Amino acid sequence: MSSISSKCIGSGRVLAYLRNDLAKATRSILIIGPWLDDYFAQEIIRVAPENIEARVLVRGEKNVEPRAWIGTQQAMFTFRNHWKVFQARQLGLVHAKVICIDGQITYLGSANWYRFSLEKAKEIVLRLPINEMENLEEELENLWECGTDLNLSIKTSETNIPRAGLTSAKPAIMGPEMSQEIHDPLDALALKTLRENPTAWVKGKKPQKKTSNWRPASSKDRKRLD
DSSP: OOOOOOEEEOTTOHHHHHHHHHTTOOSEEEEEOSOBOHHHHHHHHTTSOTTSEEEEEEOOGGGSOHHHHHHHHHHHHHHHHHOSEEEEEEOTTOOOOEEEETTTEEEEESOOBSHHHHHTSOOOEEEEEGGGSTTHHHHHHHHHHHOEEOOOOOOOOGGGSOTTOTTSSOOSSOOOOOOSOOOOHHHHHHHHHHHHOTTOOOTTOOOOOOOTTOOOOOHHHHHHHO
16 A cells, blocks of 8 residues: 555546555455546556455435436446445435545545546545544444445346346446436425426525516716716
């Protein structure tokens, strides 16, 4: 494992750091995030040793958008085929985005573990030793313990299912990736409400009304107002 130093990682660079650290992993990886996609999973297993213990905690099907759930299922399938010791759990509205390698190096920040967030969105992620942040390890373990086993009867497209069964080699064809932003279901509900009811507003921010005789201020008025 490389020497550990705290670092703030900007947009588009997280995977490069992750791959470097994962290639040197010897014991474990813990991945926590609302949803995943297979692009992220393939990037992880490309370098992560098969003999480390892997744990993944995500939201369950009822708490994510359908397309996010499809991507998460495929990512889980890819992980399960790669790691010999693999556990998957679900936890309601988990919103944390954390990766911990060997119980030493931790990545946490705004980035979600899918392609759009890692390559296009403007994110900030911290890479730091887990013992530099008080109670971080305990909080991660608390989240894991609060989770329940995720049903791994994962349905995927036939082209991605190895013929010899789940313990055979990794799928040759990459599964679904998320190349657009995924919204929290509660946000989606709010957006739907705003579309259906133009007079609605976010609490504390009333809409500005335009009257039928509204017109831009004239140059003379603007000078007077200035």
